[in-house]
Amino acid sequence: xxxxxxxxxxxxxxxxxxxxxxxxxxxxIGGSFSILVIGGGAAGAAAxxxxxxxxxxxxxxxxxxxxxxxxxxxxxxxxxxxxxxxxHVVATASSYGKDLMPRVAARLGAAYVGxxxxxxxxxxxxxxxxxxxxxxxAKVETPVxxxxxxxxxxxxxxxxxxxxxxxxxxxxxxGQAASRVEFVGVETTKSARPELTEARTVVSGGRALKxxxxxxxxxxxxxxxxxxxxSRAACDAGYAPxxxxxxxxxxxxxxxLYFAIGISGAIQHLAGMKGSKxxxxxxxxxxxxxxxVADYGLVADLxxxxxxxxxxxxxxx
Amino acid sequence: MxxxxxLKRVADPDNANKxxxxxxxxxxxxxxxxxxxxxxxxxxxxxxxxxxxxxxxPKTRAGEVVVVTFGPKETETTLRAALATGADRAIRxxxxxEQLDGDLVARALKALVEKxxxxxxxxxxxxxxxxxxxxxxxxAEYLDWPQATFAATIEEEANGALLVGREIDGGVAKVRVKLxxxxxxxxxxxxxxxxxxxxxxxxxxxxxxxxxxxxPAIMAAKKKPLAEVKLAELAADTKLKVTYGSFTAPPAxxxxxxxxxxxxxxxxxxxxxKVL
Numbered sequence: 001x002x003x004x005x006x007x008x009x010x011x012x013x014x015x016x017x018x019x020x021x022x023x024x025x026x027x028x029i030g031g032s033f034s035i036l037v038i039g040g041g042a043a044g045a046a047a048x049x050x051x052x053x054x055x056x057x058x059x060x061x062x063x064x065x066x067x068x069x070x071x072x073x074x075x076x077x078x079x080x081x082x083x084x085x086x087x088h089v090v091a092t093a094s095s096y097g098k099d100l101m102p103r104v105a106a107r108l109g110a111a112y113v114g115x116x117x118x119x120x121x122x123x124x125x126x127x128x129x130x131x132x133x134x135x136x137x138a139k140v141e142t143p144v145x146x147x148x149x150x151x152x153x154x155x156x157x158x159x160x161x162x163x164x165x166x167x168x169x170x171x172x173x174x175g176q177a178a179s180r181v182e183f184v185g186v187e188t189t190k191s192a193r194p195e196l197t198e199a200r201t202v203v204s205g206g207r208a209l210k211x212x213x214x215x216x217x218x219x220x221x222x223x224x225x226x227x228x229x230x231s232r233a234a235c236d237a238g239y240a241p242x243x244x245x246x247x248x249x250x251x252x253x254x255x256x257l258y259f260a261i262g263i264s265g266a267i268q269h270l271a272g273m274k275g276s277k278x279x280x281x282x283x284x285x286x287x288x289x290x291x292x293v294a295d296y297g298l299v300a301d302l303x304x305x306x307x308x309x310x311x312x313x314x315x316x317x
Numbered sequence: 318m319x320x321x322x323x324l325k326r327v328a329d330p331d332n333a334n335k336x337x338x339x340x341x342x343x344x345x346x347x348x349x350x351x352x353x354x355x356x357x358x359x360x361x362x363x364x365x366x367x368x369x370x371x372x373x374x375p376k377t378r379a380g381e382v383v384v385v386t387f388g389p390k391e392t393e394t395t396l397r398a399a400l401a402t403g404a405d406r407a408i409r410x411x412x413x414x415e416q417l418d419g420d421l422v423a424r425a426l427k428a429l430v431e432k433x434x435x436x437x438x439x440x441x442x443x444x445x446x447x448x449x450x451x452x453x454x455x456x457a458e459y460l461d462w463p464q465a466t467f468a469a470t471i472e473e474e475a476n477g478a479l480l481v482g483r484e485i486d487g488g489v490a491k492v493r494v495k496l497x498x499x500x501x502x503x504x505x506x507x508x509x510x511x512x513x514x515x516x517x518x519x520x521x522x523x524x525x526x527x528x529x530x531x532x533p534a535i536m537a538a539k540k541k542p543l544a545e546v547k548l549a550e551l552a553a554d555t556k557l558k559v560t561y562g563s564f565t566a567p568p569a570x571x572x573x574x575x576x577x578x579x580x581x582x583x584x585x586x587x588x589x590x591k592v593l
Contacts, residue, residue: 098466106454112449296576
């Protein structure tokens with residue numbers, strides 16, 4: 001019988017939404033689950049997770065954990081997993097989970113399976129490979145397993161009521177690694193727009209936008225409350241900053257609504273967005289491959305179509 | 318500084334949609350696709366070269382860059398290309414992809430690090446075939462070294478530390494790691510002002526992207542040392558922790574419809590797709 005330890009993710013002393021997807025993954029594995037709330041402000045944040053049906057809330061809150069570092073978090077997570085006899089340790093495959101969970105696995109001598117999109121059984125998981133061009137089932141051969149779940153593939157868990165009991169766990173000492181790393185600070189991207197990987201709507205532009213990338217896309221993104229993305233070609237040409245890149249080597253997004261504007265639809269780009277629910281393509285080349293995946297295609301000059309679209313959406317609202 | 322760079326060749330990622338899944342579904346068939354270096358590993362090599370030079374004199378190596386790959390004999394092509402770009406020495410660990418998983422690669426790399434004693438191991442954040450994003454982190458833990466994953470910027474500091482800007486959701490987190498350490502790199506590491514050794518002036522800007530090898534360097538690379546090591550010499554236990562099977566193609570997306578104008582598009586999005 002599986003006994004799953006969910007590792008919560010905190011941001012500024014609050015539970016991040018990513019955690020709810022990890023809870024769903026734990027429920028799919030089956031058996032029972034507990035949640036480890038670790039980090040600065042964990043003691044306060046734990047209350048937010050009391051109603052999700054966890055057997056226990058385990059809390060690790062200490063000044064030494066105030067800023068996230070994989071080197072300082074992994075020893076305590078591994079120790080809790082070991083002493084609690086957990087068979088699975090699960091987090092979400094956010095930048096936090098991806099940085100942290102392999103380290104936890106190495107400490108436990110456990111297999112790590114990252115970025116899963118489906119729980120096939122309690123020891124096998126489906127995950128995308130080759131930039132989403134193939135899905136493979138990873139079969140785990142170790143008794144303890146560490147997994148990170150792709151957030152967009154697991155519907156966030158909803159509170160089910162009840163009140164999970166909470167207990168404080170002991171911190172485990174970090175090794176050499178922990179003593180040789182120092183957290184300096186975070187520069188958050190200054191943007192009123194939502195995060196690309198969490199946005200409900202994404203407006204992406206390609207090389208066709210040239211120097212007018214921001215000028216053309218911003219009004220559309222603003223009227224939709226959307227995040228802005230870009231193709232690799234647009235980033236390589238310097239029209240858009242590279243942290244906006246959607247695609248195989250950039251960010252993988254799966255919003256409700258995705259606009260591909262002036263994007264031809266290279267495989268590298270499709271790999272990053274074809275999980276979107278509704279795809280709209282605007283391109284003046286009617287034969288562009290993007291139209292093969294778009295739900296709605298408009299063959300038009302984007303420099304006239306996008307401003308028209310902004311006006312029409314404003315009118316429709 | 319001595320840097321070990323781990324490289325892998327992958328089936329041409331720009332044509333990854335041409336991978337086939339045979340009826341047996343036990344593997345992914347990449348026949349017909351060209352081998353290319355994993356893009357993130359190419360960026361790692363570029364970062365390592367920048368860390369071991371004065372940017373104004375890129376032909377003089379201040380330190381040593383050793384490249385390593387795990388693969389059959391043909392993967393020496395990938396290593397020779399890295400040597401032509403500026404690496405000093407190469408090591409090929411003889412193994413096929415089927416014999417490996419990320420954990421075994423990390424354990425074998427640990428043994429290699431103990432032998433080579435580099436100040437840093439630099440590699441891509443993930444390979445674009447398996448997409449597992451784990452080897453750097455596993456290696457760091459096995460070595461009890463600090464890790465700076467998803468690096469967008471690296472500054473070498475005078476006291477044997479690296480100040481690394483890490484790509485995280487919604488921003489960049491800065492960490493300082495004392496060497497030796499593991500660094501895995503992300504896309505922006507090859508921007509013009511991303512990587513500075515202590516020798517490169519902060520006013521200097523690299524060209525964006527990775528450097529290319531000139532013909533004389535390609536010729537010279539044929540004479541650079543390339544050693545072969547057996548996997549069993551590096552890892553006693555070669556049992557895999559994860560095996561793969563039951564491959565499937567992704568669910569196909571149906572092509573939708575073409576709308577005639579903006580008005581029809583907005584109408585469809587509002588009433589049919591109900592996403593506005």
